[in-house]
């Protein structure tokens with residue numbers, strides 16, 4: 001048995017590794033247990049980072065194919081070297097996971113490789129390559145993340161019927177790709193393979209894409225993706241995938257509300273209907289922690305129902321996002337150190353890294369209407385933004401919602417090139433409970449896409465000047 005830790009964190013994803021680094025900074029004796037063989041969790045290894053590496057590369061390919069000539073850039077015949085595209089993706093992942101190891105050393109975090117399980121109050125047992133070791137600790141943080149939600153009747157083999165993990169590693173560009181689910185993963189990974197040449201069909205159970213996002217944003221996004229070639233089957237469910245033929249998969253679909261079945265043919269099917277919390281074999285029962293009906297571990301300011309057992313990230317409630325897990329990790333470490341750790345759940349931005357990007361923070365119009373809250377809206381199209389026109393990227397808009405009486409910004413919803421970067425300005429404004437007028441009267445550099453945010457903010461009070 002080692003000397004007693006102040007905190008042992010189970011899981012080395014964005015929740016766990018940021019919690020560990022912050023705990024180290026605060027002078028706590030900390031260990032982080034990770035079973036994957038690499039730090040960084042889903043995000044660095046099979047999520048945010050590899051998907052963005054492929055989104056960036058495929059976007060450059062599409063720009064070279066469709067936009068370069070119009071800008072006076074002539075190339076020879078273009079081709080794709082998928083192996084190289086995958087290898088630059090792996091380089092990005094490897095560099096970043098090693099970076100987390102470096103940060104652990106810098107902040108005196110013990111990195112313990114193996115599968116961790118709670119073995120009663122203050123005890124974590126780690127099953128590593130060299131056998132088991134027991135860690136004694138004052139606090140345990142559960143940061144075990146999430147896994148792909150399976151679809152009953154559809155077996156994921158990670159070669160032809162894949163989850164996001166397999167979809168990040170396909171050996172060739174599919175001719176026909178069927179996506180089950182029009183959420184964030186479907187649209188991002190569907191975009192990657194469409195740009196590289198796949199014909200993409202999306203089967204979505206609901207009658208809209210991107211559930212939870214602002215309705216106007218989702219409608220505009222759907223139109224834009226349809227123009228790019230996505231074939232959407234909304235209000236439709238998959239009832240099975242027949243894999244008996246060696247070359248063609250047969251996907252059976254039918255209207256969600258019931259009706260005649262139809263068969264779609266595909267080379268590859270991506271199952272992307274969401275993720276579920278991962279708490280397998282964690283020994284929760286040894287400390288009396290229960291999960292809810294969907295498998296999430298409930299928390300009150302990161303504390304579980306068991307004293308000194310904490311939970312953060314995808315395995316507890318809230319959006320399954322890396323930056324949410326990170327913020328919880330930081331605040332949880334601060335609470336363990338006796339400080340006032342806090343996460344503002346009203347201001348967690350969401351970004352879909354398609355082209356154009358989609359970004360949201362705060363309340364949607366649908367939510368404000370449902371709450372009966374009176375709000376004003378300012379909207380500005382990129383069509384009227386000088387930089388967007390110069391760059392020929394005029395699709396999309398910025399929308400800002402503010403309280404009708406106080407003018408406090410309540411939400412912002414954007415679609416357009418680079419809005420994933422631009423949303424942070426509104427997040428900061430909202431953290432300071434800024435009024436739309438504060439943003440409207442802040443000098444923005446010209447010519448930038450971010451001027452669209454200012455013009456939309458002006459629009460809340462009806463004085464948009466450039467449209």
Ligand code: FAD
Nearest residue numbers: 011013014015035041042047048116145313314320321322
């Ligand atoms: P995870 O990152 O899942 O990490 C948990 C870690 O715990 C894992 O490494 C796992 O191996 C380890 N673990 C589990 N059980 C044990 C155990 N018993 N012992 C030891 N180790 C254990 N989010 C964004 O914000 N932006 C994006 O662009 C984005 N893109 C994504 C793209 C894809 C394809 C996917 C799948 C997800 C994406 N996400 C994105 C979501 C993001 O990856 C997750 O929200 C985030 O990783 C959650 O962090 P976490 O620390 O809670 O869990």
Ligand code: NAD
Nearest residue numbers: 181182183184185186203204205272273274275320351352
């Ligand atoms: P999601 O929840 O975003 O979307 C799943 C979609 O599948 C929904 O539209 C849902 O209505 C649909 N669906 C559910 N069951 C279905 C069925 N049986 N048939 C057809 N459609 C069905 O989930 P995801 O896209 O799998 O992503 C998982 C998680 O990963 C999300 O929580 C997301 O936040 C995170 N993620 C984030 C990013 C990002 O921030 N850019 C990128 C990728 C993933």
